[in-house]
Amino acid sequence: MSKKALTVADVAKLSGVTIRALHHYDEIGLLSPTRGSGGYRRYSEADVLRLQQILIYRALGLPLQRIKAVMDDPDFDVVAALQEQRTQLEARAAETSRMLESLDRALTRLRGNTALDLSALFDGFDPALYEEEAEQRWGSTAAYAESKRRTSQYTRETWARINAEADAIGERVAKAIEAGVSPTSEAGKALAEAKRLHVDRYYYPCGRRMFQEVASLYTDDPRFRQNLDRFGAGAAAFLRRAAAANARDSP
């Protein structure tokens, strides 16, 4: 009658799961068929029936242990289990879409810039990936918006010029340090002013007092500092002090 027992391979083909998965379900006690003489697993129709149920729950993403509990413990609240699973899935969905958004933004920026010098914007380090952070920190400021507006229109040649100019300033700073120039001296303040004008012209309007704020990042943010200190050790610190002195001269 209904005594035809199936082998693992039969059930596997029938249900679409792999043999290994059936072994696994047996191991964890989720689906344990009887055994034949040679130790072969023999799946009854009740087993196949149970497997169907298991697969339905699995398709909803329930952990196997939960499936086991739901099916074996009649006191277990199925609805509660599914609701909990819903919460989990919603969290996963939110997480995934967040990643996708970030990723798309990063891709847009990278694709827009791959032809350019990637270490161009914002004093040198590759902005495409950090822009996410910049957006969060500065996104609401007028300076950031203006900077974005201007830089979006620069051509490759323009970028090359801007970078060359920034490099030139960096090297002048390095030489000043070697020569023992004080950042608070007139020569030091002149360097800070040069840097400030550079930012003011190419990125966003930046007065002396504002530049003092910005220059504090030169030492406090390791990425700015590393970028500046490649011209010479202490360049970032020099500029910061010079910017502060320069700001005190401001009317």
Added chain:
Amino acid sequence: MSKKALTVADVAKLSGVTIRALHHYDEIGLLSPTRGSGGYRRYSEADVLRLQQILIYRALGLPLQRIKAVMDDPDFDVVAALQEQRTQLEARAAETSRMLESLDRALTRLRGNTALDLSALFDGFDPALYEEEAEQRWGSTAAYAESKRRTSQYTRETWARINAEADAIGERVAKAIEAGVSPTSEAGKALAEAKRLHVDRYYYPCGRRMFQEVASLYTDDPRFRQNLDRFGAGAAAFLRRAAAANARDSP
């Protein structure tokens, strides 16, 4: 100057990752700081810088090995890696939303029916979870729509009556089998007709020929068969043959 080295705990607080994660990144060669005299890890600013990058990529869901490749191999195509990641994420998003939809449908059905006898619909087995499948197989048929319309209005008492009636038919079938009645006999056909009228009245319009089709499921689908065979072995098969004979009498 910039020689202040940080401990694991410092970096952990600073970056928000756990100490264990930093250990892990060291283990897999993703971020390997220098070591102090006592074997302590000493993170330089370059290390912190690198960690920042790592975390940016990690926030996009990239596997650590990929991050390592992207950062250490300058020939590695970052854009391609991100695009691949995008594909993966989209697949995950689709998968998750699919699960959510199925789950919501299951929850709706379960919540609507928990007060009722869950083994009521469609000859006995809990439909709330199988309905997904039923929807796919028969969702487009008029019979399914009609069945859904009718059953949605049944009260608990109605269900009890319907089930009692179905059980009575099942038991009559079992007794007929024990008594040696042939399914193709008049008595057999009468039983098939009783079952058909039951379906026709409570679920959907079902003529004799249509019922023959339906009854083929009684033996072919293990869930139908199990439900019927609980009255007695062979009940499903009996009904199928009887339904076929009954259909041949149809004008």
Added chain:
DNA sequence: ACTTGACCCTCACGCGGCGTGAGGCCGCAC
């Protein structure tokens, strides 16, 4: 100089759901 307590280190297992062999027994056809 010694103790204390806070920090650091290295194993090493665990999770979830199997994939992927390795090495060997079983059953049926010839």
Added chain:
DNA sequence: GTGCGGCCTCACGCCGCGTGAGGGTCAAGT
């Protein structure tokens, strides 16, 4: 009896750490 296909049981691998266990190191206080 002998092949060959199918079945079995270990057992490790994956991914990104969490979570101890067991023991060294460092700086401060006594």
